Amino acid sequence: MNHNRMRIALGLSAASVLAVAAPAFAQDGPASSDDEIIVTAQRENRSEVSRGGSLGALGDKAAEDVPFAIKSYNAALILNQQPQTLGQVLENDPSVRTTYGFGNAAEQFVIRGFSLAGDDVGLDGLYGIAPRQLIAPELYSSVQVLNGASAFLNGAAPGGSGLGGSVNLIPKRAGNDPLTRVTLNYTSSAHIGGSFDWSRRMGDNGEWGVRLNGVARRGDVSIDDEFRSTYTLGGAFDYDSGPLRLSLDLGFQRVRVAGLRHKVTVGTNAIPRVPKADANYSQPWTYTDLRDVFGVAKIEYDVADNAMLYASFGARDGMEDGIYGGITVLNATTGAATGNALYVPRTDNNEAAQAGMRVKLEGGGLTHEINVGASITWQVNRNAYDFLYGPGFAGFATNLYDTVEAPIPASALVGGDLNDPFPVSRTSLWSVFASDTIGLWEDRIFVTAGLRLQSITQKSYAYSDNILAGIVAGDRIGEYEDSGVTPVFGIVFKPIPFISLYANRMQGFEAPAPAPTTAGGLPVVNAGELFSPAKSTQYEAGAKFAYAGINASLAVFQIDRPRPSAVASTTVPGSVVYGLFGEQRNKGIELSIDGQLAEGLRLIAGGSIVDARLRRTQGGVNQGNRVPGVPKYTVNANVEWDVLDTGLTLTGRVVHTGEQAANDANTLHLPSWTRFDLGARYVAVVGGKPLTLRAGVDNVANKRYWASAFDAFRPDLLQGAPRTFKLSASIDLQ
Secondary structure: OOHHHHHHHHHHHHHHHHHHHHHHHHOOOOHHHHHHHHHHHHHHOOOOEEOEEEOHHHOEEEHHHOOOEEEEEEHHHHHHHOOOOHHHHHOOOOOEEEEEOOOOOOEEEEEOOEEEEHHHOEEOOEOOOOOOOOOOHHHEEEEEEEEOOOHHHHOOOOOOOOOOEEEEEEEOOOOOOOEEEEEEEEEOEEEEEEEEEEEEEEOOOOOEEEEEEEEEEEEEEOOOOOEEEEEEEEEEEEEEEOOEEEEEEEEEEEEEEEOOOOOEEEOOOOOOOOOOOOOOOOOOOOEEEEEEEEEEEEEEEEEEOOEEEEEEEEEEEEEEEEEEEEEEEOOOOOOEEEEEEEEEEEEEEEEEEEEEEEEEEEEOOEEEEEEEEEEEEEEEEEEOEEEEOOHHHOOEEEEOOOOOOOOOOOOOEEEOOOOOOOEEEEEEEEEEEEEEEEEEOOOOEEEEEEEEEEEEEEEEEOOOOEOOOOEOOOOEEEEEEEEEEEEEEEEEEEEEOOEEEEEEEEEEEEOOOOOOOEEOOEEEOOOOOOOOOEEEEEEEEEEEEEEOOEEEEEEEEEEEEEEEEEEEOOOOOOOEEEEEEEEEEEEEEEEEEEEEEEOOEEEEEEEEEEEEEEEOOHHHOOOOOEOOOOOOEEEEEEEEEEEOOOOEEEEEEEEEEOOEEOOOOOOOEEOOEEEEEEEEEEEEEEOOEEEEEEEEEEOOOOOOOEEEOOOOOOOEEEEOOOOEEEEEEEEEOO
16 A cells, blocks of 8 residues: 555545635624534434335335334435445444455345345345446435345345345435535545535426436545446436326446455365455456446326325346456465456346335224235346466466465456357246235234245356357257245234334245356356246244334344255266255344434444354255354444534444354354444534535454355455545535
8 A cells, every 4th residue: 555645645635624614613604503504414414224114015114014124224324424335334234244246346245144146236126227246325315124035025036135135225316405415535545536416396396306416436445456436427307296206217337446355265274364454465457347327217196095006117237347356275374375367248238117006995993005016027148258267277376465466367268258248148037916914903913914926037048159069159058937926924013102013924036046157166067057946934023112212123033045055066077066955044133223312322233143054955964054154143333422512423333243154064264353433523614504524434443354254155255344544525505
């Protein structure tokens, strides 16, 4: 890292902030007016969690009225914490941990011990429309997290993940008050950028709304020689008058990551010591380029006071290009390793739609909310690959602690057309659903029951020619269509107004990913094979509390899921066969609490305990062992304190993750780790406008730690981020 450059950037940023803030102290206006502006800005700047959100087939619901665990993180939290990715927002959730995919920057999230891929993050209830791999969070008004299986609520996720929970992004829309906000920000060591947020309502009764957002930031981050740039633009247009509501949300995102510090594969019988917190063991020629254009159109119409029709349609055109890197440590003491790379060009064309009707009825001492509808998703993936491993897949020599800069290795295996990738998979999912939520005893009891019939069609195509089999690249080599019914049953009981007791039985429905080309570094003999959809089953019970600004919830759950794995091939030495050979059972307890504990003192906190075990393994090998990468427990706590009558807010966060197994045999483990973050923000008045200055430090102690061992096939370790300084200044001009 260039420390002189870091000091210069910090100095310039601090000087700029002080220069902008200076007029606040010379402001000649009524003190009470300034005080009112400051108090209002502090209140609107509160980082908060709301209990409720969109529940797919059931619509928008308050958490206390549904038998599921759901919460939403607001736009103020995103603005205050200055996250650059969705994963950094979800660091606030005690039940979620973030890791990467193979060699690239693709974030995936571990919820209740199961993976949620970036491909399966929802955008206003639709799958496949949000950007994959990395999502810039500034375009969204809330990030909603639903813990638990959700195949009935949202339909099956096309990527086959999300069995332990789902994430849904709600785009920003125009509010009732005009907004013109400009933000400048800096992240160490030299990442500088800015954003704007403009919102207006127009028309005689404010029926037309427009909101525009833009973000531009680039530069080196706190990991040595890791460069990131992000450019996003979003536009939200809506109409709300009488029974008709229309909206159109459009987005553009371009992201580049160069020199990504990738995961580390363990090729020895010991976990290597953690390198320096800011160390980077990647090669300078590794990169990821991502470009997405996406949008969602939505209509709602109230056909009566108690009946609504709705429909939405979304589409995404995505492009990726990158050389991804990786290393396998062969000597845990010295750090000696071999490196490799993979070049992947890819494009995606996705569409999704849903429509339905919601009717509310009342009579005979009962209330009913009936939901019927359908959804459909189409996805076309075009990609190719080039394994840059060199002759004999030998890779190149390097070292975890003293990285050797190597030339790009020669091709070892090529699949597809690298210059013009053709389709390698086509996926379509459709479903129809119906549910009824019955309210009894003056709506102190809600009983929800429903069914969703789901069908998945997948087609796979050959990457390369196979002369012996008479297959030409691009030929269809696999296809299946299968369907299943995923029921839901849940009950909510409110013995007193501020306590809800609940239970549910839900299922997950997944189209397992096609067999990959490699697993655990070995070739897969049935690469590209498609597998029939699999169901997971969840049982959950819990309690929720909401009183005097405090929200709390407690949940216990069990989820059983067929588990993909690779076993040694009996026909091709040195190869493996991939399939759904085992089962995974995750049992756990979750506790969360948030709200205002006292005047100006707010808390977002919680913890979870997950016992994830391997079951029904091949030949009983590793039977009963812990699932790799699933921490025994996790704990989070965020605190904000408004120092009274000063415009100053102090913030702090602690993130603690328990021990993790790092391989199926449970002979390797990652120790627990704890990270502390500190920050402050100050509201001043400049020209009668609120100016908010923010400063934060993540990982204050610059602790070095292995954050995650989550991976489908091998011990892959992700190192935690080093100490990171953040500064920003926002002024609301309207």
